[in-house]
Amino acid sequence: MATDDGTRATKGRAPHRRDENARLAVLHATDDLLVERSFNGLTIEGIAARAGVAKQTIYRWWPSKVDILLDTLIEDAGRQLPVPETASALENTRRYLRALARFLTKDPAGMVLLALIGEAQHDPAMAKTFHERYLDPQRQTEREMLQRGIDSGEFSPALDTEAARDALTGPIIYRALTGAKIPRTFIDTLITNTLEKHLA
Amino acid sequence: MATDDGTRATKGRAPHRRDENARLAVLHATDDLLVERSFNGLTIEGIAARAGVAKQTIYRWWPSKVDILLDTLIEDAGRQLPVPETASALENTRRYLRALARFLTKDPAGMVLLALIGEAQHDPAMAKTFHERYLDPQRQTEREMLQRGIDSGEFSPALDTEAARDALTGPIIYRALTGAKIPRTFIDTLITNTLEKHLA
Amino acid sequence: MATDDGTRATKGRAPHRRDENARLAVLHATDDLLVERSFNGLTIEGIAARAGVAKQTIYRWWPSKVDILLDTLIEDAGRQLPVPETASALENTRRYLRALARFLTKDPAGMVLLALIGEAQHDPAMAKTFHERYLDPQRQTEREMLQRGIDSGEFSPALDTEAARDALTGPIIYRALTGAKIPRTFIDTLITNTLEKHLA
Amino acid sequence: MATDDGTRATKGRAPHRRDENARLAVLHATDDLLVERSFNGLTIEGIAARAGVAKQTIYRWWPSKVDILLDTLIEDAGRQLPVPETASALENTRRYLRALARFLTKDPAGMVLLALIGEAQHDPAMAKTFHERYLDPQRQTEREMLQRGIDSGEFSPALDTEAARDALTGPIIYRALTGAKIPRTFIDTLITNTLEKHLA
DNA sequence: CTATAATCGAGACGGTACGTCTCGTCTTTAC
DNA sequence: GTAAAGACGAGACGTACCGTCTCGATTATAG
Structure with missing residues (x-):
């Protein structure tokens, strides 16, 4: 409300160019239809x-x-899935993984992520875009989260952040992909097994 | 019961004569086309x-x-991905995970598995069938692999086979889904982190 | 009845070759289905x-x-549509045309004839067979009916039997093809107009 | 109303823009294919x-x-088969029947009419449409042609126009349906037999 | 009194066309 | 120059029948 964020929010009526109302209507319709009809039931004609x-x-x-x-994913993930920076690296990681699990299993936007991971298996060109626009930056963000632990001396420099990231997020994402529950203890055990030996 | 030769099935009365050549031609054409054109480029008309x-x-x-x-997955996975039973439970697990990584990244049938995991995100009804026919039995097989280690005293009874299975296979499958490399050291670290504290 | 007509009639049980029961079942099923579902709804699979x-x-x-x-047409038409020979040529003609009108509008076999005339418009090869096996003999029979009137002196030798035949049957068949009623007076007028000037 | 240029149609409001080129291409392709391959060889896919x-x-x-x-029939018949109005009713009728015979045996659109009469025998629902859109209006037009002869005093009021119409067109159409020739004398005889006694 | 040969029910098979669905492009009209 | 509307060429969908082809099983004659 306050400082008008870039796009200008079409107060009253759009000035002349792209119709912000149409843009939002499309994004919301897409989200809704994905939840209602699944990815395969989602069509451009249906969205329109x-x-x-x-x-x-x-x-x-x-x-x-x-x-x-x-x-929609990039907008929602940025909002729903920030990397916590307030506590220790270990605790930040725990909070992040819990948020990830919640996002994937509860948030409609999590369903979008799963659908896109799915579609990446079906279309190599799409996979490339998906990596560039979402997966690679996300992975980078997560590695930095761990790296900050190394930099602060909380984790040993021997920690392979790339491997650790996948050892931590891999099981969570896999469980989400297969519709399995992701209890807190599951996450805690992952963290313990993956990180404890690198704790200072 | 007694001499039961190879084909079995047709005991007593012909099951009305499905053409085995046609069946194999379809399975092979499907495999080939999946590799060539990806899941989205795979059509029934193309297969035919x-x-x-x-x-x-x-x-x-x-x-x-x-x-x-x-x-094709069930036939090929049964052949390419047997659970080793010849060595220690730890070594069997290591060999199995390496075979899994190889299967997912090198074998055409591994691409089939990834495509099906993908499609399960797009179609809930398909996901149900996929779980019943492949994922659940496979998960069961893998848990039994770990359970045999507990039964033989090699692993502690405190090992949660369900969680350990996902901690081990989750990162491997996730890497395959994102097209990442899966080196031996990555697998070895997973095993160490997940199982070492439960070794007798 | 008397001297056993060629096929031998399968008394008790077929002697060896063609199954007469199957033959009749097919003919009857075809007739029934034509009436129920029309020509376009008639399929070999449905008949079988x-x-x-x-x-x-x-x-x-x-x-x-x-x-x-x-x-079925040839069998039924031979039975239902004999050329009367008992009265005068004029009266025989009148009776025949009335029987023809009744056959075409009331008898299921008349529907077969209309369907075949229809199909002859759709398939030239079929038209040839149809002419050879039904239309030409039938036309010949009808011309002979008129010719007998000439031979006996009842009709003038100037009567063009070919043209007269079509002037008489044409309107009746056309009305049947268009689902129109064919009252007796219509037939009587046709006969009067076509034949009266050739009456001796 | 005033300056109305060639295309007209879209007056006031666009009828939402059917492609006239496509429409004509379909009609012509259909005509061509009917002549080349007969009704049974005519398919929507082939036309497309x-x-x-x-x-x-x-x-x-x-x-x-x-x-x-x-x-195509309605468009072509309207063009090729107008009711002549310039001469006496008798002469108009003669000219019309000659044009009808020519239309049925020479014009590709005549083949369309025969095919549709054929198809009407195969499909009752189609027969209904065919009657409403072509046969009934056509019959009405032909009866009016005769009625004008009565009105002008050329024909006796006792003439049954419905019966006369079928007595005249029935044999011509029947001959066309059976692939027979339709010489002028045949038509002349029909006219003489059907109408002479009603001439004033 | 076998065997041989043809028929029969059953139904899988390679095809063709059906009529439907959705794609991504395009064109028209209105604002 | 964007938007709503929707026709268009394209092509895969899943279905219905076509006509051909085995596959046992049945059964009357011919050896």
Whole structure:
């Protein structure tokens, strides 16, 4: 509300260019339909109808339905999945993994992430975009989270952050992909096994 | 019961004569096309054309392309991914995880598994079948591998086989899903971290 | 009745070759289905199912569904549509045309004839067979009916039997084809207009 | 109303823009293919391919191939088969019947009419549409042609126009349906027999 | 009194066309 | 120059029948 964030929020009516209302209607319709009908039931025509928007308006701004989902994911993940920086590295990691588990199993945006991981298996070109726009930056963020622990002396420099990141997030994401529960103790055990020997 | 030769099945009365050549042609064509064109480029019409088979012949025996892939996966995974039983439980596990990594990154059938995990994110009904026909039995097999270590006294009874299985396979599968390398040291570290404290 | 007509009539049980029960079951099933579902709804598979007969058994004896219909038509038309020979040529003609109108509008076999006339418009090869096996002999029979009137002196030798035949049967068949009623007076007027000036 | 240029149609409000080129391409392709391959060899896929049009474009505007043929028939019959009004009623009738015979035996659109009469025998629902859209109006037009002769005093009021129409057109159409020749003398005889006694 | 040969029910098979769905492009009209 | 509307070419979907082809099993004659 306060300082008007870049896009200008179309107060009253759009000035002349891209219709912000249409953009939001598309993103919300996509989210809703993904939850209701799953990825395979999600079609551009369905999104257009639900959003009350012409198909061409979607194609003007997004190359495919995957790109719409990527946009919602990046917006939502940035908001729902920040890396905590307030406590110790160990505790930050624990909090982050718990948030990740919650995000994947409870948040509709988590379903978007799972769907995109799925689609990456089906389309190599899409996989490339997905890596560039989401997976690689996300991985980098997570490695930095661990790296900060090394830098502060909390973790041993011998810790392989790349390997540790996958040892920690891999089981959580795999459980989400297979619809399995992810209890706190499961996360705690992962952290203990992966990080305890590197604690100073 | 007694002399039961190879084919079995047709005891007493012919099950009305499915063409084994057609069945194999479809499975092989599907495998080939998945590698060549990816899951999204895989069509029933394409499979039929490549296999030299009528579309209806496919629909007669498989409800969808996913079911064809499941059949090839189950056949190939059974062959390529046996649980070793010759060495210690620890060593068997190591060998199994290495075979899994190789299967996922090198074997065409590993690509089938990744594609099916992907599709399970897009279609809940398919996910159910996939769990029943592949994931659940596979998970059970893997848990039994660890359980035999407990039974023989090699692992502590405190080992949670369900959690350990996911801590071991989760990172490997996640790396395969994201196209990352899976070096031996990565696997060895997983095993060490997950199992060492439960070694007798 | 008397001297056993060639086929031998399968008393008790077929002697060795063609199964007369199957033949009749096919003919009856075809007739029934034509009435129930119309020509376009008539399929070899449907006939086989209704007759309780294998598809191959039909193909063994008839090249197509049209040939089955031709068989039933020839059998039924011969029975239902004899040329009367008992009265004067004029009266015989009147009776024949009335029987023709009744056959076409009331008898299921009349529907077979209309269907075959229809199919002849759709398939030139079929039209040829149809002419050879039904239309030409039938036309010949009808011309002979008129010719007998000339021979006996009842009609003038100037009567063009070919043209008269079509002037008489054409309107009746056309009305049947268009589902129109064919009252007696319509037939009587046709006869009067076509034949009266050639009456001796 | 005033300056109305060639295309007209879109007055006031666009009827939402059907592609006239596509429409004509379909009608012509259908005509051509009917002549080349007969009704049974005519397929929607074949028409689409020949017309260079997507199958869906055909289905958007026509429910079936029969409806395409009806459209071509109505357009062509209106053009090729006008009721002459310049001479006496008797002469107009003669000219009309000659044009009808020529239309049925020489004009490709005549083949369309024969095919549709044929198809009406195979499909009751189609027969209904065919009557409503072509046969009934056509019959009405032909009766009016005769009625004008009565009105002008050329024909006796006792003339049954319905019966006379069928007595005249029935034999011509029947001959066309059976592939027979239709010489002028045949038509002249029909006219003489049917109408002479009603001439004033 | 076998065997041989043809028929029969059953139904899988390679095909073709069906009518539907959704894609991504395009064109028109209105604001 | 963006937007709603929607026709268009393209092509895969899953279904219905086509006509051909085994596969046992049945059964009357011919050896």
